[in-house]
Amino acid sequence: MKKKPGGITAQSMAKGFAVLSAASIGVKILSLLFVPVIRKLMGGSAGYQVYTSANQIYAFVYVIATAGLPVAISKTVTEFMSMGNPSAARRSFRLARTVLAGIGIVLTAVLVLLAKPIARASGYSEAWLGIVVIAPNILICSVLSAYRGYLQGLKNMTPTATSQIVEQIVHLLVAIAAVFILRGRGLAWAVAGASFGTVAGSVAALGIVIYYYTRSSNHMAAGNNAPAASKAGTLPAQDYDTKYYLRLLAKYSIPITLSAAIQYGGTIIDVFIVKSRLLHAGFAENEAAAMHGDLSAARQLINVPTALVTALCVSVLPIIAGLYAERRVAEAKQKAQDSFRLCFLAAVPCSIALMVYAVQIYGVLDFDRPFIMTAMAMSVLFMGIVHLQSSIMQSVNLLYQSTFFVGVGVLLKALLNYILIGIPALNIYGAVISTYVSYLVPMVMNAFALRKIKGISIRLLDPMVRPVIASTAMLLPSFPAYFLLRRLLSFAGAYVSNLIAFGIAALIAVVVYFVVLRFIGGLKKEDVESISPRLARKLKMKDD
Structure with missing residues (x-):
């Protein structure tokens, strides 16, 4: 480990990956243990899908609020610190935090006001109260993500890891207690109780990251805080005006936000398409909702190993961005290749284990239709490749290309979902086929762009x-x-x-x-x- 100016501890890519991976896997396992409890309390797959639909709608708005700016914060903080300019790094963070808080307030209000019509349009009208209760979490997580982005930009993943674990523990305890207390008042109230657990967890996580931020600020204040000359000729921090910071943050955050919104837009499309197409294929209302719930459960299970790749993406972005900012291109290319080696160390065994042990895992978690998991298991590998490619492209400023390629994948997914799920013989497995296509196409396009535009040719098979x-x-x-x-x-x-x-x-x-x-x-x-x-x-x- 290295020291940043002012005594901040910087972690290597592998160390950061390990720290975030351990936390992410712990969080996902806790989340999985939560699923069968909540499913039983809500009366099975159909009731659980009401809760899931509320969460997916919230997640889409959450992504719009928090996907781009935290990554932009991490990238700009890394670049300013690489240039010996910690005061510029802090100023860009404070400005982004203010912008995120404003976005959070606006989107929270929009979600509360539109909760009922959105729930009705999704086909799960009982989800409206859950959407209202979880809406304030947009504001809380907007601010939370700003702190996480800043600390990740310092290449210190411990605060994010610690806050994730605390967040999930508080979420589970509060959600289970709230659902148990409120379920007697009906499904809508049970969903609201589960949503309240999410809010409570985020408040706890915010407290954790503020503590780490305060400590890091004190270290910086104690150290040499004078702006150093940039390795690339960057001006001292006081010579940057607010417009410069806003332009820089917008340059990085807008394409990343669009990319994430498009990706999660695919999930929202599922909320509106899957059930209606199953009904079109001739399935009864309750059976269609149950099948949709089982698909959501499979995706939640896939999120466990995917968390490893997400942790790697978070770790690799500031490191490659820093090397690229310092014009150490050869090292940046090597780090990109190393990141895929680490990705496969986690994604390959997880994909194979999920495919082979699907029946056993579903037996432990009390899920239905394990063969959905068997069919979807290898998507962990393709998802990992695409997410890591996107993170590397963001690091080397191929932001809009990455966004466009993800959009192509989501468009194909929506089209194939509509066609394939409506075929009775395929039914819910049509969504599995469309998932693979939605990753395979961007994977090829990303590889082509990295090689042709930046000369980064990444070996995948070796x-x-x-x-x-x-x-x-x-x-x-x-x-x-x-x-x-x-x-x-x-x-x-x-x-x-x-x-x-x-x-x-x-x-x-x-x-x-x-x-x-x-x-x-x-x-x-x-x-x-x-x-x-x-x-x-x-x-x-x-x-x-």
């Missing part, structure tokens, strides 16, 4: 080989172990025997994966050393 070998190897002992344990524990009942057998099999799979990966050279010493030098010494890892 770094994937070793994770595939290790992932295949992990199934050889773990899968038979599951069935043996399931038989031995049959006296404990179906659920308990599945839970214990799967837990032990998963542990065996993880251990075998990393042992084989290390043996075949898929895990480098620098990866482990940057996370924990002590662990690297303990494993007696040699230099590559």
Whole structure:
């Protein structure tokens, strides 16, 4: 780890990835444990889909408010710090925080006022109260995301990780208690209770990041805070006016916001299309809602390994942006390639495990239709590639190209959803096919743009080989172990025997994966050393 001006701790890409990954996986696992409880309290898949629809509508507005500016903050803070200008970094953050708060206030008001018509249009009218209750979270998260972006720009991922864990714990505890208390008043109130848990969690997270920000500001004040000369000839901070900062933030944030809004727009399209097309295919109202709920549950499960890739994207953006700002292009290209190697270390085994163990995982979580998960599992890999490509493109200022390519994918997804889900033989699996197409097309377009415009040619197959070998190897002992344990524990009942057998099999799979990966050279010493030098010494890892 390195020190930033004023004593701020900067983390390497692998270290930042590890910190955020651990937090993200913890958060997603807690979220998954929350799902079966809430589904039962809300009466099953159909009731759960009402809650999900409220959340997806909120998430779309949330993305509009918070997707672009926090990334812009991270990028500008990194660039100013790389240029030896910490005061400019702080000023750009404060200005962006004010803008985000204003956006949050406006969008909160819009969401509250339009809650009922939006809920009716989605086909889930009981979701309106949940939308009203969760709306203030737009304002809270707008401010929260500003602090996270600033601290990430300092290449310190610990505040984001800590706040995410606290946020999820508070969310779960408050949501379950609120749903339990309010469900007697009807489904709309139960959904509102679950939404209130989200707000409570965000308030707790905001308190955490403000604490870290205050501490980092005190470190800076104690250190040498005079604006240094830029490596690229940048002017001292006092020579920048407000318009300059606004132009810089707008330049970075607008295309990123558009890209994220388009991506989440695809999810909103699902809210309005999936159920209606299932009804068109001849399914009953309740069955269509249940199938839609099962699709949403599968996507929530996919979000667990996807969180690893998201953590990597957050870690890699300020590092590549900083190298690019310093005109260290060769190093930026190498970091881009390294990021895909790290991506595949996580995404490949997760995709294979979700595909092979879908039935067992669904048994633990009490979900229906596990074969939706089996069919969708490999989308984790394609989603990871596209998200990481987009993050790298944002780092090297290919912002609008990235946005356009994502838009093409979402447009294809909407079109295919409409056509394929309406075919009775395909039904909900039409959404699975459209998901793959929506990632494959942008993946090819992103790769072409990076190579032709920036000369960044990223190898995808080579770094994937070793994770595939290790992932295949992990199934050889773990899968038979599951069935043996399931038989031995049959006296404990179906659920308990599945839970214990799967837990032990998963542990065996993880251990075998990393042992084989290390043996075949898929895990480098620098990866482990940057996370924990002590662990690297303990494993007696040699230099590559």
